[in-house]
Amino acid sequence: MGEDAPMRYHSPFRQPEPRPVAEGEHPLWDEALAAVNRDLAATLPEQQPLCLFAVPWEEGEPEQVYVALANGEWHGNPxxxxxxxxxxxxxxxxxxxxxxxxxWPLCSEHDLGMHVRQVSGRPSWWCAGSAAPGDPAHIRAAVGELDTLGRPHRPNRKRRKQRPQG
Structure with a gap:
């Protein structure tokens, strides 16, 4: 080996590759992710559903499971x-x-990012926006229920004139 040749280290252990988690491996997380995916479909219909992705860390240790995009990319803690x-x-x-x-997700009334808060024992999407200064923030919907919301009521919008029946 010449002086300019890169040093290569060979490990006798081959690390397993990250993998999508099969449905049913973590039933409670599957159920929770199904609710979150309803919200994703309602607010970002162009996105494919999120999935669980398992990442091996050290031999003999359990895999770490992340919430990932459909292509396997994730961010944050397991x-x-x-x-x-x-x-x-x-x-x-x-x-x-x-x-x-x-x-994500955005409040359709205020165009602000929402966060998860417990409300009456249910995780819900909370928005810091308000109708007027001094008004309290509001809960938009329980997690998994953004798809059940209609368009927000906008009191300042002009109503269309109805044509007389004739």
Whole structure:
């Protein structure tokens, strides 16, 4: 080997590759991710559903599971055994926001990014926007229910004139 040749290190162990998690491997996270994917489809219909992605770290250690885009890209911390719908929604939000470089989900009334908060024991999308200065922030919908919302009421919009029946 010449002086300019790069040094190469060979490991006797081959690290397994990251992989998509099969449906049913983590049923509670599957259920939570299905709710989050309803919100993703309602707000970013051009995006494919999110998935769970397992990443091996060290031999003998359990895989770390992340919420990932359909192409396997993720951002943030792995899920832990105690994580529930709120944690899956937060992980999904972090992945979408950081990998797509956009706030998600947006409140359709205020065009502001929302965050997950517990409301009456249910994880919900919370918006800091208000109708007027001093008004409180509001809950837009429970996680998984953004698809059930109609268009927001806009009181200042002009109504269309109805044609007389004739």
């Amino acid at each position: 899920l832990s055994a105690a994580d529930d719908l709120e944690a899956v929604a937060e992980a999904a939000q972090e992945t979408v926001t950081e990998r797509l470089w956009r706030a």
